[in-house]
Amino acid sequence: MKTLMTVAALAAAGLTTLSLLPAQAQSSASAQPDRERVATTVAQKEMRKCFRSDDIDRFNPVDSRTMIVETYGRQNYKLELSGACMGIEDAFRIGIRTRAGALNVCGGFDAEVLYSEPGSGRLARCHITDVKAITKEEADRIEGVTPKTAENRDREGT
Template structure:
């Protein structure tokens, strides 16, 4: 019994450290805080959140209209927070009506990545 408690405490400490690292790696943002967007290509969109944060959204399928549209919508599922691809749908108006594209992956860009991607021609 004396040896079980230290082993249990060590396992709990490792578990909480792994959970904290996972949470830090998986940055979340609120749908209402999105200020702008930039279409990188037909299946990649960068959204600006607040003054300095940029998140890259990968779409499950390409959107032929996203590179010329002046606006998009971003719908969050299950609440206002977007933490993973399954939490978001990008809504794109087009000549055939509004199209909805499920997001497959989201990642927060570093300041250097955000700056570099904003200079890329479409």
């Protein structure tokens, strides 16, 4: 009788294991569309990473190596600049010049930032080494904007 119980227990355990295999295989099959959806989402984010140089509403040099750009569509981008762009934080005129007549700025060395150096007015340039699409909240945090300041800015429409 003891042997019969052991065999029955092993058989039950075996059936349980066998019944789990199709569920695991099914789980792997359903994970495939999830991976494709994630890949599509990543591709969409990569596309949003670009902005047009003629669609810039606002420049904000945070420091000599970082600039936040906001487009007319209210999308924010964090630009990393090559070297130290001395005096860019105090520049009155800032612009972006793309290479080879292209309009899109998508990544490193697609464009350069031009600005007039404070005091001398001499034209200076810094290459854009990285472009990253960021949320408005991320832009505010990088720029050091407090929630209250952001609320006032939004109310005024600037």
